[in-house]
Amino acid sequence: MRTPELDNAIANPATYADEPRIHEMLAKLRKEDPVHWTAPDGFRPYWAITKYDDILEIEKRNDVFHNEPRSTLMNIQTEHDLASMWGGPDPKTGRVSPFRTLIDMDGEDHRAYRGLTQAWFMPGNLKKLEARMGELAKRYVDKMLEHGNSCDFAREVAVYYPLHVIMSILGVPESDEPLMLKLTQELFGGQDPDLKRDETKSSTDTNVILDFFMYFNKMTAERRANPGEDLASVIANANIKGCPLGDLETASYYIIVATAGHDTTSSSIAGGLRALIENPDQLKKLKENPALLDGAVNEMIRWTTPVQHFMRTAMEDYTVRGTKIEKGQALQLLYVSGNRDEEVFADPFRFNITRDPNRHVAFGYGAHVCLGQHLAKMEIKAFFAELLKRLDTIEITGEPKKIQSVFVTGLKSLPIRYSLRAA
């Protein structure tokens, strides 16, 4: 049965900025058509997967469901524009994106590339960053004090802190952070009218993706000439089967770390703070018992689910929940829906910092599960540990606004008033 209105809404970035609407729509799909053939105008059709168990099953079967060639949802025009920028699509794989990141890889290639930095992102290694993270968290809570007793938390605090963490890990100098902020927001928030690059005002005819490539190609050359301790040096000087990474793969590696580690974490911090303010009993409980912070951070991530979806493509026929997926068809794994699945989470629309178990899919699952998940949790925890110990009162003073995007979304505005103590 054709459902054009519903299908257009699923693919419309504005729907994801309207929380009641998106959740109402996804709840209906979970109930009535959890493996839904979706054919929005201007898109290649695909299956929208809304149940938690189905998302897990598809992610587990990464022998059948590949990330390449269609890892995220784009309309046909954007796919065409991207491909024509670099002479794509790739004749072998059909990839249209000019990047070849971990997200676009499968099988042995993916394992090899992921293996280059996997140990670096493990809790044991990240421990060495704990003190630095605490310092940065203090710096950004101090920034709130510098703003007086009110600020737009999303715009003025939450975007900068994770950016600073990820850039210092990569080794991008602080003076280049404003440029990185602009590029990541334009890349991820490219569908939101407030964040979109105005191409007519661009001083050159390059676009956001080429800007990234130019920046990171320069960085690779520098790190190969003078390796340091940072993650960029690990990537620039890595070898696979005795050969250094190609330019495309090296730049793509920085790009995935820089972009994936930024907007996602800031979305969880801003959305997490909003949830605490809107649920004063939970805020009180957490302030009285900081030992609950790990669970609270995990619930903030489930609650906000910054990454709305990733896509997969079936390499062979496969049946999901009784529906036959044909070889070559694409599937959209809607994490935003899986994390509100009533069959898995008790009272899923309640923000509950002591939720247990809380095995959400905000970080995905399986071979591609978020590489930075431990880092993200550490960052969010450090921020709230610092904030909560200094916070007396806090309230929302204006309408919170979300970024319009089908991919990574979160708050772009959260006006708040507060009283905070100096450290």
Ligand code: HEM
């Ligand atoms: C709350 C914050 C974050 C969320 C919600 C998030 C979410 C995700 C999701 C859903 C995936 C895809 C998983 C899948 O396909 O199964 C992913 C992959 C990835 N994330 Fe995160 N992420 C976050 C923070 C970070 C941070 C801080 C980094 C640090 C650099 C990072 C780096 C990556 C990388 C490199 C991948 C690709 C992994 C692969 O394909 O093997 N993420 N993330």
